[in-house]
Amino acid sequence: MTPIGAIEALPLGRALRDSHTLLGAVATVHLLGVGLLFGSIVVLDLRLLGLSRSISVRRLAAHVLPWTALGFLLIVPTGLTMFVAHAGRLIASRLFALKMGLIFAGAVNAAAFHAGAFRSSPAWDTERMPPSAARAAGAISLVVWISVIVCGRMLVARIQGG
Numbered sequence: 001m002t003p004i005g006a007i008e009a010l011p012l013g014r015a016l017r018d019s020h021t022l023l024g025a026v027a028t029v030h031l032l033g034v035g036l037l038f039g040s041i042v043v044l045d046l047r048l049l050g051l052s053r054s055i056s057v058r059r060l061a062a063h064v065l066p067w068t069a070l071g072f073l074l075i076v077p078t079g080l081t082m083f084v085a086h087a088g089r090l091i092a093s094r095l096f097a098l099k100m101g102l103i104f105a106g107a108v109n110a111a112a113f114h115a116g117a118f119r120s121s122p123a124w125d126t127e128r129m130p131p132s133a134a135r136a137a138g139a140i141s142l143v144v145w146i147s148v149i150v151c152g153r154m155l156v157a158r159i160q161g162g
């Protein structure tokens, strides 16, 4: 048996495939995490693009980023759990590889922003147009996370379609 076949054959995988309620519950927590991650990051991204400039970037980031982290904490274990149910088909899917690559790109973009443009944020904290590096980070983040959601939704549609 291949390693992926062994993952799919785990009792957890079988239980998830046998129970729509269980799979639905895990997917619901995954989606709550997605809502929290995307809902929190989108307001910061829009601020980085130059909207609502009366709001302090630093205070907004301090407020939303713990919620983004909590969203990720809900997403990762539930995503891995759902992976177990359909490991074979997912690992063979280019869409799944694209989704994982995009998540990596989103994390790199966030890390680069924090190590780079965010350090100079006291100079453009309120009323000023954020520098181009910050605007680029906000735009990339929006595109990447929306694309991850599209990939996730399309994967479910394909797997349910057989």
Ligand code: HEM
Binding pocket: 027, 030, 031, 034, 037, 038, 075, 076, 078, 079, 080, 082, 083, 085, 086, 090, 103, 145, 148, 149, 150, 152, 153, 155, 156, 159
């Ligand atoms: C370690 C990271 C992640 C893993 C392993 C993962 C895995 C999965 C899997 C296996 C599915 C279900 C596909 C199926 O039916 O088998 C799924 C669904 C989904 N994922 Fe993820 N995911 C991860 C992160 C994310 C992130 C960061 C987002 C969005 C920001 C996201 C958005 C979605 C969406 C929207 C769905 C569709 C849910 C539904 O319609 O029920 N995922 N994910």
